[in-house]
């Protein structure tokens with residue numbers, strides 16, 4: 001095995017407190033499009049427009065059309081070996097937190113438990129009237145959808161310009177500041193405040209290993225950057241029990 005992967009495996013074996021931060025790249029091998037890659041969702045300017053509260057206020061039907069497309073697409077996707085490797089790591093580490101920017105629910109499907117979903121979950125909705133938030137698996141949802149109280153329902157995801165769920169972000173900063181080892185997997189590291197988390201860990205002296213297809217703005221500060229597919233690299237670092 002590659003020397004770097006051996007080093008990461010050893011660091012993980014001796015660490016009591018581990019944090020894993022993931023982005024869309026970890027779900028790419030499950031067939032979920034990323035945001036900024038070749039077929040990136042956000043490449044299509046008008047789509048970025050859709051992920052904002054202003055767009056929803058202006059045209060909730062159009063935004064629900066976009067999220068119905070996302071829900072329909074994600075309903076057919078399965079976790080990949082990268083997701084399962086992170087779920088295995090959680091069982092081996094005393095104090096483990098998975099912080100994800102993804103809304104695709106694939107980490108939970110793979111068996112991860114202690115998950116901080118920084119940007120929400122595509123299967124959850126929130127009522128603008130009564131503020132109730134709940135899981136709603138129906139897809140497609142009506143375009144737009146209404147709560148039984150008559151209020152307008154929105155996807156319970158965090159759009160650009162919206163603050164992240166307070167308690168979740170606070171907890172993500174707390175665990176990043178106390179982690180001994182952090183894996184940063186499949187994120188372009190440009191969306192804040194998520195991109196701040198590895199920097200917080202760095203300041204606290206953590207060893208930070210980045211796994212990505214290509215360099216990111218964080219690569220220069222990582223302890224090591226491992227270039228390749230997370231679905232191939234993670235199972236080498238956290239192999240299935242023989």
Ligand code: BV8
Nearest residue numbers: 023024025028034035036101160161186187188191192230
């Ligand atoms: C906030 C949920 C303020 C919805 C998403 C100027 C400078 C700095 C910041 C800003 C600025 N202007 C605006 C901001 C703030 C803004 C921001 O950071 N913008 C960026 C673009 C500059 N942030 C916000 O608006 C956030 N809120 O700041 O609020 C505030 C504060 C107080 C009070 C009120 C308000 C909210 C951001 C959340 C937006 N929601 N998604 C939905 O999904 O529908 S963003 C979305 O893109 C993701 O959630 C994720 O967070 C983000 C980045 O995507 P990644 O996950 O990194 O994926 P990406 O495609 O970019 O990269 C994939 C990576 O994987 C690549 O590196 C690729 O190489 C790699 N990869 C691909 N395949 C593989 C792989 N790696 C390994 N293996 C593979 N197989």
Ligand code: ZN
Nearest residue numbers: 127130147149
């Ligand atoms: Zn309601």
